Amino acid sequence: MKTTISQVHKYVDQTVTIGAWLANKRSSGKIAFLQLRDGSGFIQGVVVKEEVGEEIFQKAKALTQETSLYVTGTVRKDERSPLGFELNVTDVEVIHESVDFPITPKEHGTEFLMDNRHLWLRSRRQHAVMKIRNEIIRATYEFFNENGFVKVDPPILTGSAPEGTTELFHTKYFDEDAYLSQSGQLYMEAAAMALGKVFSFGPTFRAEKSKTRRHLIEFWMIEPEMAFMDHEDNLVVQENYVSHLAQSVLKNCQLELKTLGRDVAKLENIKAPFPRISYDDAIKFLNEKGFDDITWGDDFGAPHETAIAESFDKPVFITHYPAKIKSFYMKPDPTNPEVVLCADLIAPEGYGEIIGGSERIDDYELLAKRCEEHGLTSDAYKWYMELRQYGSVPHSGFGLGLERTVAWLSGVEHVREAIPFPRLLNRLYP
Ligand code: 4AD
Numbered sequence: 001m002k003t004t005i006s007q008v009h010k011y012v013d014q015t016v017t018i019g020a021w022l023a024n025k026r027s028s029g030k031i032a033f034l035q036l037r038d039g040s041g042f043i044q045g046v047v048v049k050e051e052v053g054e055e056i057f058q059k060a061k062a063l064t065q066e067t068s069l070y071v072t073g074t075v076r077k078d079e080r081s082p083l084g085f086e087l088n089v090t091d092v093e094v095i096h097e098s099v100d101f102p103i104t105p106k107e108h109g110t111e112f113l114m115d116n117r118h119l120w121l122r123s124r125r126q127h128a129v130m131k132i133r134n135e136i137i138r139a140t141y142e143f144f145n146e147n148g149f150v151k152v153d154p155p156i157l158t159g160s161a162p163e164g165t166t167e168l169f170h171t172k173y174f175d176e177d178a179y180l181s182q183s184g185q186l187y188m189e190a191a192a193m194a195l196g197k198v199f200s201f202g203p204t205f206r207a208e209k210s211k212t213r214r215h216l217i218e219f220w221m222i223e224p225e226m227a228f229m230d231h232e233d234n235l236v237v238q239e240n241y242v243s244h245l246a247q248s249v250l251k252n253c254q255l256e257l258k259t260l261g262r263d264v265a266k267l268e269n270i271k272a273p274f275p276r277i278s279y280d281d282a283i284k285f286l287n288e289k290g291f292d293d294i295t296w297g298d299d300f301g302a303p304h305e306t307a308i309a310e311s312f313d314k315p316v317f318i319t320h321y322p323a324k325i326k327s328f329y330m331k332p333d334p335t336n337p338e339v340v341l342c343a344d345l346i347a348p349e350g351y352g353e354i355i356g357g358s359e360r361i362d363d364y365e366l367l368a369k370r371c372e373e374h375g376l377t378s379d380a381y382k383w384y385m386e387l388r389q390y391g392s393v394p395h396s397g398f399g400l401g402l403e404r405t406v407a408w409l410s411g412v413e414h415v416r417e418a419i420p421f422p423r424l425l426n427r428l429y430p
């Protein structure tokens with residue numbers, strides 16, 4: 001019976017054949033242990049010389065790392081293995097021999113691993129992170145489908161810049177100027193006026209000269225947008241969504257979290273509601289903590305965010321930032337127009353901002369004024385302005401950065417491990 005490693009539990013004490021690669025191997029004169037992987041999982045194959053005979057045993061013993069194989073054997077229950085099963089090998093057929101695989105079980109430097117990202121992805125650790133990423137994507141669709149959202153795909157090539165013009169990837173669109181999308185938000189606002197509650201999930205691009213553990217040049221964002229929802233409603237959706245992601249990963253990725261050595265106690269607690277702190281209070285808190293490098297009107301740096309996050313064991317919303325350090329479309333707080341009805345959601349354990357969101361300006365005149373102030377006067381914003389001319393309604397939305405969320409829930413230090421092929425400052429290969 002041909003099967004995969006993830007399905008062996010169905011064939012206990014039966015003979016199966018698995019297409020696999022040799023991840024690692026150890027052997028003595030009488031027995032060889034083959035660490036096999038097939039994409040669906042990892043299993044140990046045990047080859048006993050007395051059982052298989054000299055020829056098959058020597059063939060198994062000589063196998064090199066990453067050689068592709070068909071392995072035949074009997075599935076045995078094994079309490080000691082993480083999978084719960086091992087394969088008592090009866091035959092090995094080589095498909096293609098791998099010679100000098102560069103990533104050996106010893107330690108390698110980061111740059112070397114990044115140069116070999118196309119091969120590094122095969123490792124147990126990277127496999128676990130990609131499975132967690134997949135679970136977060138699955139749980140995202142589940143959450144928004146269950147809550148009445150419609151998936152809408154905004155364009156990648158655009159003429160507008162929702163998050164400021166300094167970090168745009170410029171390209172030519174025949175005779176016109178165009179940019180790679182840095183956020184689909186403006187289009188999602190138009191979609192919300194047509195479909196009520198919508199979400200997007202796609203790649204976004206920022207030509208940021210930042211070289212930190214939180215920054216990618218190309219990253220994936222989930223951007224929900226909701227008609228008739230205010231700032232408070234927006235936060236409730238966000239905390240329910242992020243709770244759903246954490247609980248789904250805990251439930252469906254136990255093996256992967258174990259592989260990564262993730263402290264799951266820290267994730268069990270990620271349940272709505274999340275604490276909220278105003279920007280004003282966050283500044284006071286930081287000043288009291290001895291951060292004298294920040295005053296009202298400044299944006300937070302990574303150390304500030306981490307200091308605030310450290311006093312909570314859940315993600316924390318920082319709300320009501322000064323208008324002048326936030327995007328042009330954010331709605332001013334009617335009780336204090338110096339600040340806007342927005343929030344950033346800061347993840348625990350130093351992973352930083354995973355969500356940015358706000359209520360949007362729904363008044364035509366005010367939006368026109370803001371566009372003017374931000375120099376966004378080109379025709380590229382005409383359609384966006386028009387959304388405020390034909391039945392404008394209160395509406396809100398947010399963007400969750402997929403890779404920062406994957407890094408946080410997986411417990412990996414750097415976002416470069418949270419995406420299959422990271423685009424980083426000075427890295428376009430592989
Ligand atoms: O805070 P940002 O810039 O917000 C927006 O783009 C809004 N238009 C979203 C919206 O309201 N629809 O980005 C949102 C999130 C951040 O919180 C962060 O998680 C992630 O996107 N992000 C990045 N992730 C990796 N690398 C980068 N360079 C990122 N820049 C933002």
Ligand code: MG
Pocket residue numbers: 344353355356
């Ligand atoms: Mg932000």
